[in-house]
Amino acid sequence: MKKASVLLGFALSYFIVAAFMQLPTEADLSYPKDFRSWKHVKTTLVDKPGTANEKYNGFHHIYANDRALEGYRSGKFPDGSVVVFEVVEMQKKDNVVHEGGRKFADVMFKNAKLFANTGGWQYKEFITGNENADALKDAERTSCYHCHTSKKEEDYIFSKLR
Ligand code: HEC
Structure with a gap:
């Protein structure tokens, strides 16, 4: 009986601590598949064929979830903020540049305590198809972290809301 209540106490305190610290679950740090319904921050088009950075050729779309949107507005991104940098192929036809398929998505996940060594952000890359x-x-x-450190004063975020 006593043992059971100790265990129960343990379990309860874990949930209370987890709720307070807003610890992310695995799902919170995985590919955010619905990001195209989030706030579209901006788009850039990079057209440098034949360069070493060919990987980045194409459209760069940036999306922010609701928490990250608060961050874009206040300059301080709360835990749970997720920002996606989506790279999409460009296809030129006549005088029009169309979007092709998504190449990959670079993603930043904010948790100040968990990722304290990298400015409070976790960096990930999800290649299309995997x-x-x-x-x-x-x-x-x-x-990723080193380059983003040049924006430390902006909480490691380069882009601004249009
Ligand atoms: C050499 C510098 C550099 C490196 C390395 C780099 N980034 Fe970035 N990143 C940028 C710049 C510049 C932007 C803003 C692009 C724009 O405004 O169109 C950006 C934008 C982003 C954004 C959108 C939020 C923001 O800061 O505007 C995410 C998410 C992101 N990068 C993730 C990553 C990940 C993940 C890696 C590592 C795989 C990485 N970055 C490596 C320079 C870099």
């Missing part, structure tokens, strides 16, 4: 796995190696993830 969205169940994060494609980044540790060194690549570190380079």
Whole structure:
């Protein structure tokens, strides 16, 4: 009886702590498949064929979930903010540039405590066709953080709402 209540107490305190700290679940840190219904922050078109950075050729669409939208407005992104940088193929026909398929999505997930070593953000990359796995190696993830550090004063976010 005593043991059971100790266990129950344990379980309860975990849930209370988790609720307070807003610990993300695996699902919170996985590919956010509905992001195209979020706030569209901006789009950039990169057209540099034949360069080393060919991977980034195409449309860059940035999307923010509701919490991240608060961050864009206030300059401080709350835990649970998710920002997606979607890279989409461009197809040129006559004088029109059309969107093709999505190449990949780079995603930033905010949790100040959990990701304190990288400015409070986790960086991931989801390649189209293999969205169940994060494609980044540790060194690549570190380079995401290093470049974004130049925007430390803006909470590591480059883009601005239009
Ligand atoms: C060499 C610098 C550099 C590196 C490395 C880099 N980024 Fe970025 N990132 C940028 C810039 C610049 C923008 C803004 C682009 C724009 O405004 O169109 C950006 C935008 C973003 C955004 C949208 C939010 C924002 O900051 O505007 C996300 C999400 C993102 N990057 C994730 C990543 C991930 C994940 C990686 C690693 C795989 C990565 N970035 C590596 C420079 C970099």
